Amino acid sequence: MATEVANNGDIAHDVHDPEKTAAELADGIDQVKLDDKASSGVDDSPLPTEKIPPTSSSSPPPPALPKSSADGLIKTPLAAPLETSKPVSRPPLTSEQETKYATLLEKVSAWTEIPETSARGAPTSPLTDSEYMFLTRDALLRYLRATTWDVAQAETRLRNTLIWRREYGLEKHTKDYISIENETGKQVILGWDNHGRTCQYLRPSKQNTERSDRQIQHLVFMLERAIDLMPPGQETLALLINFAETKSGQGATIGQGRQTLNILQNHYPERLGRALVTNVPFYIWGFFKLITPFIDPLTREKIKFNEDMGIHVPREQLLKESGGHVEFEYDHTVYWPALNELCESNRAAAYERWVKGGKRIGEFEGYLKGGEGEVSLSETEKNVPIEG
Template sequence: MFRRKHTHDHGEIDSSQQDAKVKELKLALGTLSGRSSKLCTDACLRRYLEARNWNVDKAKKMIEETLKWRATYKPEEIRWHEVAHEGETGKVSRANFRDRDGRTVLIMRPGKQNTTSAEGNIRHLVYLLENAILNLPEGQEQMSWLIDFTGFSVSTSLSVRTARDIINILQNHYPERLAVAFLYNPPRIFQAFWKVAVRYFLDPKTSQKVKFVYPNNEDSVELMRSFFDVENLPKEFGGNATLEYDHEEFSRLMAEDDLKAAKVWGFGDKPCNLANGPVGDNVALKSLPNGYLKAEVAPEPF
């Protein structure tokens, strides 16, 4: 989570033991090919081992389940034009600034929920998780989340089942990808949703990464400043920057990243309806409302 010590059933594990565990897991998985080999880097194996307290057998089982899921769900093949309608209001977007450790930041605004499709919401989030990972700097494995509860209500919240499905995907197939999630100024009505639909399904390690922060709480303010430069942090989160979402601009950026993702995963020649416009022929940009995240200050060095 916050770079705490790695432990397993027999106590602390040092870096040489970690390296040995990675090699052991690699041998246990056997020869991998195609996208599986691209996914299962040493860094990836470390994340799965850490998620399973450095137990090789448990980490192996976890990775194999992820490989099965990815073979069916194919998250790396989701393209922006397929999920763009879910993002029209900017309910989830990648920020154009990073935290103090250089991590990609996802900004979530549940009060801007615009659809009732469980699968649509899940695919949209999975797409943005993959995109956030694609944009991580070299050597960085984790991302940060900023969640703004402005406008949140029961009518805009996800169902318990959808929340559970999202949590299962995050915990089982993206282990140790989340560094910290800031729930900024959540209303009382969210407390019940948190207890019933969210916290119950979180494992202890993930739960510790979730931070409730409030603008009038001095400790909360200091916590936010320890992770972010206030000149880049939007006002909605206690900073000085202006947060705007321009859906047309964001769509253009995502279309560019789709081409980059295709090359990374080795299917650069696969047609993705991107050749004739920012989001393909299936989407008319002029019909999309405004919205990308723009912090109107100089971005932090990446």
């Protein structure tokens, strides 16, 4: 994927190596230019469309997870960010930005049906609960920021994202379907950086499958899981890409990189917080040089090459192979069920809160994620003083 990333640009329909797409991931996530063909890209929705697992007060709690390197050999995701890992608060919106948000919210709230695919004349069907739930205040703001506060463009991109999610078939990409792609641990979600960003490791040398659509679907699946594990107040992730021991044959094609970029830049805007790339082979450097002109300056600043990852991620939650203290051993039979159980639990809890809050479009993600002191949109509206 990193190779593909390097070949940033438009996206074709034959992409597959998520690990190499790391770099594209990095630059693509923040690019806002909407390609009309972007309908086949990816969005930044926090949960899979129809697959919201039911919860019950009688359900057993998930098993206790380790917290840091102090817990010895680690084979599962970690439980939570360290107390020292705190998201940086965004500045309050200006009055003009609030007005534009209100306008977008009004437009989106009027949606009742959307097309099943991006094809001209495609049949439409009602929005589902998970699609409505995706339309949080934070999601709307991400699309506004990604379009430089152009309400019309933001509305178009949001609609295209929901259509893409249907057409791409995210809910068909179950943990069992994706499982084979991660059997060697070529992607690992573990720990959080200094600002509470979920750390998603891409390890190209662990490539274990032939190029296929499922490789890109795997990357998207793991990106969704990283979003599931974002703590309240944080909406970006950290990509940690280690090319150590990667062979040239394990790289992705230019077409794959472009396809991945198309997905990321059109449907996961404002999701990249940091990309840390280490041990880059000479043949990958060539790709990076080629794509640099296509990377916007803001995104470029987020990509760091061969820096000490411990500067950005607490060493107690950083893999030893990346300069941290965590002794990690990937055992698919242990890690995969633990990751998915944790994410399913988080999504189910968020859905319960959304229902309790009145199933509102424009709900607060901090509330959905159970943030301390966070209340629902409905509760906030009740507490607004009446003027006059």
